[in-house]
Amino acid sequence: MKKQKKRPIGPADYWHIGPVYVRKGLFLAVLGTACLLVLGLFGLPTSLLNSLSPLPPLYHFNDSALQKVDGVVRVADDIGRVRYVGEVTQGSFTGTGKVFDENGQLCYEGPLVDGVYEGSGAKVYSNGELIYSGDMADNQYEGQGRRIDLETGVVSEGQFSRGMLEGEGVQYDANGILLRQGTFSHDLMNGPGEEYSASGILLREGTFAQGLLHGQGAE
Numbered sequence: 642m643k644k645q646k647k648r649p650i651g652p653a654d655y656w657h658i659g660p661v662y663v664r665k666g667l668f669l670a671v672l673g674t675a676c677l678l679v680l681g682l683f684g685l686p687t688s689l690l691n692s693l694s695p696l697p698p699l700y701h702f703n704d705s706a707l708q709k710v711d712g713v714v715r716v717a718d719d720i721g722r723v724r725y726v727g728e729v730t731q732g733s734f735t736g737t738g739k740v741f742d743e744n745g746q747l748c749y750e751g752p753l754v755d756g757v758y759e760g761s762g763a764k765v766y767s768n769g770e771l772i773y774s775g776d777m778a779d780n781q782y783e784g785q786g787r788r789i790d791l792e793t794g795v796v797s798e799g800q801f802s803r804g805m806l807e808g809e810g811v812q813y814d815a816n817g818i819l820l821r822q823g824t825f826s827h828d829l830m831n832g833p834g835e836e837y838s839a840s841g842i843l844l845r846e847g848t849f850a851q852g853l854l855h856g857q858g859a860e
């Protein structure tokens with residue numbers, strides 16, 4: 642077989658830029674190499690990456706551009722781990738969002754105000770397991786809620802203040818059997834109430850103080 646002859650280089654292979662002739666192929670090769678070097682050193686601009694991604698735009702905690710953003714975003718720490726996904730107002734974590742720990746596990750889901758857990762419908766997790774759902778204020782259980790003790794399995798429902806039962810409430814064991822119901826203070830029965838055995842038998846009823854019968858009652 643006869644080898645095909647290469648096409649001779651002609652004027653069509655050059656760009657005429659002022660008094661200079663630049664060969665097209667060589668120019669494009671140099672330009673491509675330069676672009677690859679820039680991308681390798683600096684990466685794609687955040688704005689371009691955000692426009693190409695189907696996920697919410699990604700920012701970092703110390704990103705000055707985040708301070709001008711309103712809407713749903715992802716926020717990563719210094720080593721690129723996503724720690725927040727949700728709404729921001731002028732860069733502040735205000736609205737509904739999810740907070741993740743350094744291992745990527747969900748630790749909070751619900752309303753925030755300036756980065757503080759505050760509002761109704763919140764969920765708190767420990768090692769990926771739900772431990773509280775309800776109202777929050779100033780990063781604490783505050784208001785109506787449901788708390789789960791992962792060690793004992795005891796479920797507490799009712800009014801909370803600073804993370805503890807304070808007011809009307811009930812407690813169940815891990816199997817859903819009623820343990821206590823009545824008035825609580827600092828997680829202990831304090832006021833009128835009832836206490837039951839693990840088999841559901843009524844053990845004590847009356848007026849309690851710091852978890853013990855005190856005053857009128859029966860045992």
